[in-house]
Amino acid sequence: MSEPIRREDVASPFCGIASDDLTIEVSGLEVKVVSNGDAVTQRGFETPITDTQPRVNGKEVDLAIAVAKAADLLRASSQSVISGLATDVNGARAVMALADKSRAVIDHYASAATFRNLLVLQDTGWMTTTLGEVKNRVDLLVVVGSDIESRFPRFFERCMWNEESLFEQDIASREIVFLGKAPSGDASTSPAGKQAEVMACDSVDLPEVVSVLRALVAGRTLQASQVGGIDVAALSKLAARLKVAKYSVVTWAAGELDFKGAEATVQTVCEMIKDLNKDTRSSGLPLGGIGGETTANQVSAWQAGYPMRTSFGLGYPDYDPYLYDSERMLAAGEVETLLWVSSFDADVVPTEGARDTIVLGRSGMQFSSEPAVFIPIGTPGIDHAGQVFRTDGVVALPVQKLRDSGLPNVADVLAAIEEEL
Amino acid sequence: MANITKLVGGIVFDPAHGVDGEQQDLYIQDGRIIAKPDTDKVTEIDCRGKIIMAGAIDMHTHIGGGKVNIARTMLPEDHAQDVIARTELLRSGCGHAAPSTLTAGYRYAEMGYTAGFEPAILPMNARQAHMEMGDTPIIDKGGYAMLGSDDFLLRMMISNADQEAINNYVAWTLTHTQAMGIKVVNPGGISAFKFNQRKLDLDEKNAYYGVTPRDILARLAQAVHELGVAHPLHVHGCNLGVPGNMDMTIDTMQGIEGLPMHMTHIQFHSYGAEGDRKFSSGAAEIAEAINNHDNITADVGQILFGQTVTASGDSMHQYEAHGHAHPNKWVCMDIECDAGCGVVPFKYKDQNFVNALQWMIGLEIFLLVDDPWRVFLTTDHPNGAPFTSYPHLIRLLMDKSFRNEVLSTLNPDAQAASNLGSIDREYTLYEIAIMTRAGAAKLVGLSDRGHLGTGAAADITVYTDNADREKMFSKPDYVFKDGNMVVENGDLIDVTWGATHVVKPDYDASIEKSLQPYFDKYMSMKLGNFKISDDEMTADGRGRLIIHPTSHQSGYQEKGGAA
Structure with a gap:
């Protein structure tokens, strides 16, 4: 086996202070934090890849089929919510474009905080x-x-x-x-x-x-x-x-x-x-700034004028921190299709309550009930490059591609779904 | 051979070539203006009787970066009154005082603007500023990196670093923040506020560093000049908004001893302290000082009445202004040993003495500065008013009877304190074209924009002549961006993505020998992660960089933008 590849000054997208002094070793698909790690960053970087194949109703399918199915569900939905939103700047940009086109509500899993x-x-x-x-x-x-x-x-x-x-x-x-x-x-x-x-x-x-x-x-x-x-x-x-x-x-x-x-x-x-x-x-x-929280709110503010809990249902951005609270909407049974984006932490899974759920999730995500569509996606800062915002909303750090996993990134998958709509 | 478009028979105003309302045909090919071709195979667009100018350039507009996004986030009630619905072509958006990036790009293009420059890029926040501008469609953009309260420069100054070392640091900053110029805001004052100083006069020392704003201005103006950067040091002076600040503004102009310097939103720095209310117009003296100093340029920062939001790097004076917040909410931030910011919503009221006089002072400066090549049309968007009020402002400048009609409705005491009503000057179309096109391009350093000569980028605006200049400038007939028609009869018909203009002066890379340990020891991010590479700017396939040469370099480089 070849020597692991060593990377210095790596930025962590996994916690809001986004330390960027990590040393990482990569051997094939295995990533290891060798200095300046902590419990949060180690878990973030070192969680292994398990599943790589998209599923529709629990059955493994090609990415194109999963994308088409996701588009079908969004098209047929009279109330869609795009939430989770644990992604990087380009992922958040793609969320905004798709939400605008599909007249969805946007929210982040950490919005309560x-x-x-x-x-x-x-x-x-x-x-x-x-x-x-x-x-x-x-x-x-x-x-x-x-x-x-x-x-x-x-x-x-x-x-x-x-x-x-x-x-x-x-x-x-x-x-x-x-x-x-x-x-x-x-x-x-x-x-x-x-x-x-x-x-x-x-x-x-x-x-x-x-x-x-x-x-x-x-x-x-x-x-x-x-x-x-x-x-x-x-x-x-x-x-x-x-x-x-x-x-x-x-x-x-x-x-x-x-x-x-x-x-x-x-x-x-x-x-x-x-x-x-x-x-x-x-x-x-x-x-x-956990799980891309700052990133999602920043991108939403500059593209739509508002932070999370904004609806595009009227054809223009409409902001209401109570009405468009995705957890409230799910609990009240208001959501037909939930598109859940969670690329940092496999434990951040969708809340139940939607008629249909589409998940773009980190490899290894476990569900209590199988979503209609599951697409394992790459993690920014491991599987692809990108930018993430730190807690203070001032510094956006570049994160790097560390390995070649072949997992698609959120931005590309969402763009493909948008294309199908 | 690519298609050629011919704009037939328009009345052309192209001050860069001394063309003042002459009927001319223009030819466009591959995004550029070309000389009259040999072929007849051209697509004609009938512009007979219409007014043609280059696309307008806003040389100072807060369209991208942290404080703008704070303003957006904190003003949902302001956006809700001004929403833009999605169409087949356009993304939805909203925002009156602090519009979303998409909306800002659309609205600029609809008014015939084809470029806008963010004047306050905090180096530590530069990545965000560029990402926001990257999501601003159609127009070209760029910005000025803010220095002057950053601890690295102030430490260089107390250790008596030589000018060459400072030049290297300035060039390094320009290069790695992807900026077009250097701005200084309340020189040293943002740092002073962190040490609990509440004001800093031109010759007052920063409590920790002992350096004065005058020292900082001299060092930075010299650096920009010696590096051969076209855009002079962009100065937001001391004591913004403070009654009586005009003397210090004049002292600032004189004190720079002939070096090129741009004084921004000078209206906010042109106040006397005369009269019962200890607030008066210093416009005549300020205009005279500009007229007498060829090295000085200024943009006005006109205020117009209504709700807006002020967003500035000047945390010291934004803190001072928080009592005026309307609605009553405001933000002040200290930022990364680099700078700071303050965001204060504001409503300018026409029956308020101070606000009415501010309006008059701005117009007085416009009308009393003789040379339209050295004064620029801005509202310091959104600080004086949103940029969407430019057509109204143009009418105020071009139409004396309209101006005096508005004047007569304002706070009577302010009217009595101003000479505005007695000023007869009306700007001509040629002068407007200088101020918003040719002059702005020259000031920013854009050799191929702001004019209609052969080889220029085909950024072109075509208007129907109308005595109501507000109507005329609100809705051009056609706007071309890099040769593509993006607006037809006032409506957007195509969405393109403009370029980012930057300079990259040569510098001695050994500056990183001191920057590297400084970042490692004191900063919260690594030097390598601070830098924004050309690849990062163009990675999404729609970002395009235009690298302008300094006076010591040659060549003009474009990167990216294939998609």
Whole structure:
């Protein structure tokens, strides 16, 4: 067997911080992360290829037949939804073109999390920063209601405990406070062993805790001495630290704020950050971008003007974050044909509820009930080149083709379906 | 031999060749304008009595990149009032202040525009800017890479890097962000805001670096000039929107000591601080300064009344303006030790003293600058108004009685504070053709656009003459893009994909010896992943690059676009 091919500075499309310093070895179809990997990227890169043949109603067929069948189902459908949307920029472009032509609704599988942020952006806005700024400027990091490391294993290593910053900051002096949730591991602990502070509460109490913190930052006095089990005096100290910090960053992973009305909590955080900026600098850092979430929303915004949960049913883009929530539509039995695009993670499978389901999925996807059409597709950054957006929506990274699997890419398959319509 | 199209008998305005309303035939073959051929086998298009100009060029329009997409995402209510349905030919879209890319391309073409330049490409966000412009149909595009608050340049400056090293960095940035020019926004001020400075005057020091905006302007203007890049340093000056900023604007023009410099959306930098409201017009002084400095060009950044959104790299002054947000939502971002941005929706109101005076100041500048080759028609889309208001703006410039009629309806105190009503000048069609075609092409550095000479790209707009210039410029009869008729009688009939214009000045690759460790240590992405290759620009088969030579290079290169 020939020597594995080694690739340096490979970007990972599998988590929102899109680390691009991975070393990868490729032997035939086998991909291995040999340095700078983590649980998320290793699983992402190393999941083996199993099935490669498209299926229609469980029967293996040629790609052309699967494409024709998918087109038939879309043509016959009076309400189609294209969701999942775990793909790269070109895949998302093809989704937009097909949705426009087939009058479908578009949504992403992580939209529940995305909209906890987007509703705030569209209602009051925010002040935010990006990973590179955090890496060089942060002096106080407050993590709201999130663990971070399970989803973004290298965030602390890359953005908090880097060796040096541009501005001669003593990196060891950086401080981390977890508000609402304790971290699941020790990724946030500094190289010298300094542990993050934790002010834990139940997630049901988080909205109140965050409101109190905002009130304290704004200089209000409170009657209560405790909120959600946290001493108001301790929150008062945190408020004071935020006010004296030169560049505090408040971060949250919206995917972890899994409680009703979480967008109101995100809004309170964002308004607190605005208040802090009257006198000092402070910024939000919404962490997300799982499974091409940022990519799908960016491409949709530039091609249609709106993010996810947009319908083309009227012949033009119509946006409604409630009405066009694909999960709601599926649960309500409103969907005739669901086209599910999921090229990063074989575990991201379609929600049941559509009359017919078409899946463009990563090889190895297992279904509780076989979809009408299944087309195994390549993964951007492994089977074909492409671009993916990072969580902050600023940096789009190029990802490379690492192996020759012959698996088709989302953009080509969707274009072929569109052609048949 | 490929087909030849003959535009018969049009009244041609081609200022690059001094042609001012002469009846001429034009011949098109293979996307280019050709000399009168020997053959009679031509397809004739009757243009008798019609006005012919080159396709218009918007040299400053925010059509692609992160802050535009934030604006789109945050304004669903603005889009909902302006939707475009899908047709057999066109994709659906929407957006009044911040249209979708597809809609923007269609609307530009429908108005006879064949090129638009994104003026604020943050290097770290350049890939997104190009992907968005790549999804903007018909028109050609390009952009200016933003430097001046990036920590790499500021570090070079405090370590007293020589000019040649800075030139190398500038050339490297142009090359790898695929840009046509360099822009500086609130020089050093975006960085200063990250250190909690809230204003930065021309000679005020950045709190950390100790460098001043004047130093930064001098270094960058020198670099662009020495590299032989056609487009002069594109300057969004200090103190945007601040009453009394006109003196600093004039100081900025004088301070550059004769180097070529383009002052963008100068209306926002032409304010006095006179009168009861401490806000007055500095247009006369600004226009005089432009008239007296041959090295200076400016675009106006006219405001027009109604809802829009302001999207700028100037995080410092966008933060300052957030109190005016309408509707009340806004975004400010610090970005990647590179730059920043601010997005603030805004409604310009005709009965508001300040807004009305801003409108007057912009028009005063247009009318008081003598040389139409050095002033350009922009609204700083979408900051002053959406680009779709250009035909209205042209009518304001060409029709004094219309202008004064609108003026008479505006805030009375603002009317009393302006001399606009006493200015008689009306722009001619020839001058409009200079400002929006020949002059813009020359300024951006497009040798084969903006004119109708033999060999030029056949980007051509044909209008029916109409005393109502707004009507005339809203709906051309025909628009040709690279020789293809894309608009007929005001409607799109074909969708093509334009090219991206770039420059790639020569530089010493040893600059990467300092950039490589800088990226490894401080940035959140690798140097190799930052660079946008020519192949990436053209990979989708419809992207096409046009590489323009600098004054030290020769040749004109095209890449890609086979599909």
